[in-house]
Amino acid sequence: xxxxxxxxxxxxxxxxxxxxxxxxxxxxxxxxxxxxxxxxxxxxxxxxxxxxxxxxxxxxxxxxxxxxxxxxxxxxxxxxxxxxxxxxxxxxxxxxxxxxxxxxxxxxxxxxxxxxxxxxxxxxxxxxxxxxxxxxxxxxxxxxxxxxxxxxxxxxxxxxxxxxxxxxxxxxxxxxxxxxxxxxxxxxxxxxxxxxxxxxxxxxxxxxxxxxxxxxxxxxxxxxxxxxxxxxxxxxxxxxxxxxxxxxxxxxxxxxxxxxxxxxxxxxxxxxxxxxxxxxxxxxxxxxxxxxxxxxxxxxxxxxxxxxxxxxxxxxxxxxxxxxxxxxxxxxxxxxxxxxxxxxxx
Amino acid sequence: xxxxxxxxxxxxxxxxxxxxxxxxxxxxxxxxxxxxxxxxxxxxxxxxxxxxxxxxxxxxxxxxxxxxxxxxxxxxxxxxxxxxxxxxxxxxxxxxxxxxxxxxxxxxxxxxxxxxxxxxxxxxxxxxxxxxxxxxxxxxxxxxxxxxxxxxxxxxxxxxxxxxxxxxxxxxxxxxxxxxxxxxxxxxxxxxxxxxxxxxxxxxxxxxxxxxxxxxxxxxxxxxxxxxxxxxxxxxxxxxxxxxxxxxxxxxxxxxxxxxxxxxxxxxxxxxxxxxxxxxxxxxxxxxxxxxxxxxxxxxxxxxxxxxxxxxxxxxxxxxxxxxxxxxxxxxxxxxxxxxxxxxxxxxxxxxxxxxxxxxxxxxxxxxxxxxxxxxxxxxxxxxxxxxxxxxxxxxxxxxxxxxxxxxxxxxxxxxxxxxxxxxxxxxxxxxxxxxxxxxxxx
Numbered sequence: 011x012x013x014x015x016x017x018x019x020x021x022x023x024x025x026x027x028x029x030x031x032x033x034x035x036x037x038x039x040x041x042x043x044x045x046x047x048x049x050x051x052x053x054x055x056x057x058x059x060x061x062x063x064x065x066x067x068x069x070x071x072x073x074x075x076x077x078x079x080x081x082x083x084x085x086x087x088x089x090x091x092x093x094x095x096x097x098x099x100x101x102x103x104x105x106x107x108x109x110x111x112x113x114x115x116x117x118x119x120x121x122x123x124x125x126x127x128x129x130x131x132x133x134x135x136x137x138x139x140x141x142x143x144x145x146x147x148x149x150x151x152x153x154x155x156x157x158x159x160x161x162x163x164x165x166x167x168x169x170x171x172x173x174x175x176x177x178x179x180x181x182x183x184x185x186x187x188x189x190x191x192x193x194x195x196x197x198x199x200x201x202x203x204x205x206x207x208x209x210x211x212x213x214x215x216x217x218x219x220x221x222x223x224x225x226x227x228x229x230x231x232x233x234x235x236x237x238x239x240x241x242x243x244x245x246x247x248x249x250x251x252x253x254x255x256x257x258x259x260x261x262x263x264x265x266x267x268x269x270x271x272x273x274x275x276x277x278x279x280x281x282x283x284x285x286x287x288x289x290x291x292x293x294x295x296x297x298x299x300x301x302x303x304x305x306x307x308x309x310x311x312x313x314x315x316x317x318x319x320x321x322x323x324x325x326x327x328x329x330x331x332x333x334x335x336x337x338x339x340x341x342x343x344x345x346x347x348x349x350x351x352x353x354x355x356x
Numbered sequence: 357x358x359x360x361x362x363x364x365x366x367x368x369x370x371x372x373x374x375x376x377x378x379x380x381x382x383x384x385x386x387x388x389x390x391x392x393x394x395x396x397x398x399x400x401x402x403x404x405x406x407x408x409x410x411x412x413x414x415x416x417x418x419x420x421x422x423x424x425x426x427x428x429x430x431x432x433x434x435x436x437x438x439x440x441x442x443x444x445x446x447x448x449x450x451x452x453x454x455x456x457x458x459x460x461x462x463x464x465x466x467x468x469x470x471x472x473x474x475x476x477x478x479x480x481x482x483x484x485x486x487x488x489x490x491x492x493x494x495x496x497x498x499x500x501x502x503x504x505x506x507x508x509x510x511x512x513x514x515x516x517x518x519x520x521x522x523x524x525x526x527x528x529x530x531x532x533x534x535x536x537x538x539x540x541x542x543x544x545x546x547x548x549x550x551x552x553x554x555x556x557x558x559x560x561x562x563x564x565x566x567x568x569x570x571x572x573x574x575x576x577x578x579x580x581x582x583x584x585x586x587x588x589x590x591x592x593x594x595x596x597x598x599x600x601x602x603x604x605x606x607x608x609x610x611x612x613x614x615x616x617x618x619x620x621x622x623x624x625x626x627x628x629x630x631x632x633x634x635x636x637x638x639x640x641x642x643x644x645x646x647x648x649x650x651x652x653x654x655x656x657x658x659x660x661x662x663x664x665x666x667x668x669x670x671x672x673x674x675x676x677x678x679x680x681x682x683x684x685x686x687x688x689x690x691x692x693x694x695x696x697x698x699x700x701x702x703x704x705x706x707x708x709x710x711x712x713x714x715x716x717x718x719x720x721x722x723x724x725x726x727x728x729x730x731x732x733x734x735x736x737x738x739x740x741x742x743x744x745x746x747x748x749x750x751x752x753x754x755x756x757x758x759x760x761x762x763x764x765x766x767x768x769x770x771x772x773x774x775x776x777x778x779x780x781x782x783x784x785x786x787x788x789x790x791x792x793x794x795x796x797x798x799x
Contacts, residue, residue: 015715016445016694018780021687022367022524022714022764026728026773028721127722127774180704220489244731252373275626298727298738349758350596351608 011051018252028126031293032086034242038233039093039288044214049099054133054222060105062092062170064112072121078309087126093116094134095286097223098328099141102153107145111137131335132292136304142328148176152219170196171219172207172279185268213278223288224281234287243291246300249308251286251314252277258315270319282314285327297333302338302345309334357562359531359587360597363734367590367688369563373647375528378535381659381671383455383795387430387662388699390416390442390450393500396422401451401494407434410640412461413617415451418489422500424702425489429640429660431459443684443691443698450699451503453662465635470538474633481550481633489639490703493624494518494593495685496740497703498628499720502548503619506787512749513617515548515556517600517626519571520586520593521559523686526706529623531656533567537574540623543630546582557602557739558623561592590688591765597619597734609761624705644668644700648693648709651777659700666696666706680715688766718775729768729778735761743778746785751792754785763788 015081039150046054069088073081090205095115099108115137122142123129154169170178179189208218216226237243257275261272276282290310297306310330317326366470376752394396397420403409409428411632416426428451430750434451440446460466470638476484486501506512517540533540544556561570562585572583573620575631586592605616613620619630624642631637640661659668665684669675675696683690685705686699687763700707728735729739745754762782 014682014692014694014696016692017681017717018689018777018783019689019764020710020770020779021683021686021690021692021710022770023679023718023775024367024771026771027718027775028724030728031773039689093524123694125722128725244727256549293724293726296725298725298730298740299732302531328786346757347730347736347738348362350600350734350761351606351611352736 036238041232046222046231053101058096061096065092068116098138111141115139118278173324224284227283230283246303247307250304254311280325281327297341299347302341357587359673359763360600363732364589376655389662390448391416393701422763427638429582432456460734471634494622517558519560519623522590522593528645538632540586543626561588645706646672680712681710732767739778743781746781751788
């Protein structure tokens with residue numbers, strides 16, 4: 011007879027694995043990928059492919075030649091980072107900048123800490139913020155969405171994002187009402203054009219300027235529902251994040267609707283949905299207990315609104331999540347799960 | 357439907373031997389009866405080499421408060437008293453008996469007639485249970501008479517009978533409930549009397565609907581016994597989880613169930629109590645499930661204590677060629693054996709054969725902090741943190757994070773996507789923390 015294996019219990023294992031989780035996230039991003047291709051065409055395909063390939067290449071090269079450890083390239087995590095990085099940049103970003111972003115994401119934010127599971131910050135967001143600060147012009151020139159099969163020749167190639175337009179005009183002293191109704195005259199590529207912030211339905215579907223993956227709230231929510239059902243993410247962070255954004259912007263809106271726009275606008279524009287469901291829920295860089303996750307979501311929401319309303323940048327999701335990432339270890343220490351039998355209950 | 361709230365997992369049930377009625381296993385030629393089969397101090401042998409013994413005769417006496425009597429499971433001649441390796445893998449003193457015939461002690465009532473009338477008083481019941489060497493048959497083998505003696509200042513008001521059998525593969529409790537339902541209920545009534553309570557809950561998971569129906573029907577004739585159907589969730593058979601599921605009471609950390617007025621006993625124990633009190637029969641045989649995906653006939657056997665596991669496997673169709681692991685107990689909490697020739701003891705609930713292909717653990721990867729281990733922990737602990745503290749030998753920190761509350765159900769390791777050996781480390785940590793606490797007491 012063959013030798014018997016002796017090991018501690020349990021002797022069976024569920025079918026959960028890193029691969030299943032990571033490819034589950036990739037699957038959940040498919041609707042948003044399709045929307046980005048629909049609105050930005052081949053540009054979107056190009057950015058996505060380059061970002062994914064570059065991220066996977068850097069992870070492989072670092073593991074093979076620097077760390078000389080086991081290769082984990084097929085666990086899917088580099089692919090997730092690659093897609094998320096592409097989701098966070100404009101569709102017309104030059105190839106070399108994408109590659110730099112991939113290097114910062116994988117090389118600096120992930121592998122230098124020890125690879126998957128060890129990074130304190132979300133790698134894709136570190137890459138994005140690095141690019142935003144280093145290449146502000148390229149990172150904020152947003153291609154206008156040009157739906158496939160629409161056959162329409164655009165009056166301009168680039169245009170503003172709703173959030174960016176709103177913030178700029180509010181600073182100029184106009185009221186929210188005025189900006190939404192009359193639009194903004196601006197000079198793009200030497201021509202004068204009228205830019206009008208799209209209505210909420212268009213914004214929900216994604217027909218607005220912005221980074222590749224952030225535009226369609228509907229597509230992102232479909233992916234999020236899938237991840238919730240597969241239990242890849244938990245409800246705590248998204249609910250706390252969205253809830254605090256709604257409450258905070260709602261209070262401001264009630265105080266003065268001329269200066270502060272309504273919560274619905276905040277929900278469907280910018281990178282909020284992408285951030286809430288795909289970045290703030292990253293397992294590695296967020297707190298572990300349900301209570302801690304609520305605190306984390308709350309903090310993200312508050313910081314996002316502060317940056318959006320009073321900060322220098324029109325969008326604050328990336329910064330908010332990165333700042334809260336830094337607090338994750340502290341939150342883990344301070345907010346423990348409820349222990350069984352903690353309090354006498356008869 | 358009732359269940360416990362915090363954590364839990366749902367492993368594949370694999371109850372292969374569900375439809376196999378309890379068969380009496382032929383008496384082996386030789387038995388090996390370890391003298392320490394329950395929690396607490398080992399018992400002291402009261403027979404010598406060459407003595408003739410009968411079935412049910414006392415052969416080792418439990419002298420400490422927490423220890424139990426051990427009776428011969430066969431008739432024959434004591435060959436020797438020597439060390440053997442039992443399922444714990446440590447050498448233990450055991451009494452070797454060569455079997456000659458099957459002559460029972462004359463005080464034992466061998467008839468099949470169900471005896472309902474309970475004539476003994478509360479104290480006599482406890483004394484009887486002690487004398488007959490009854491221990492918890494759910495696995496931990498805690499002496500049953502000790503459980504019935506409620507510590508001063510505490511008061512029990514509810515007896516809970518555990519018919520959950522949440523471990524995958526195991527079916528011995530299920531078969532017992534189907535085939536010996538009335539006896540179990542009489543045993544329950546005896547335990548209620550011994551404990552001095554007038555209420556008992558029987559908890560059964562709803563993957564055993566026929567057992568629930570059978571016991572519910574029978575319970576109509578018994579005063580104070582209620583049967584509850586529970587939602588299937590592992591580890592519902594854990595004492596604290598079962599109490600929580602049935603009564604919503606939470607046993608405080610480091611305390612016994614009686615703190616919240618409950619005492620929990622297994623259905624197998626209730627049956628053994630019935631036999632001890634009504635039939636004068638010591639605990640010398642029990643129902644054991646023999647199972648495995650490659651095994652020819654997964655079965656439930658009534659086995660004499662001290663029988664080698666190999667005899668059960670032989671009767672169930674022989675050891676399959678692809679056996680990679682042999683487990684005493686269930687797959688979640690059972691112990692892997694390093695040889696098949698270990699004796700069945702009072703705490704043995706099953707012998708499980710795992711095939712080669714399922715033996716190997718998955719490769720260990722980095723923790724991705726998914727927090728699955730935290731969300732499935734039924735005690736509300738942070739397994740990932742406890743394992744890290746143990747790995748880094750920071751045992752004081754592990755103690756502060758309640759490592760001793762861990763009951764080693766294995767849900768964390770079962771669910772870990774990185775295949776990390778969480779429970780291995782936590783077990784090490786628990787052992788070290790126990791040592792630290794004992795040393796503290798000495799100072």
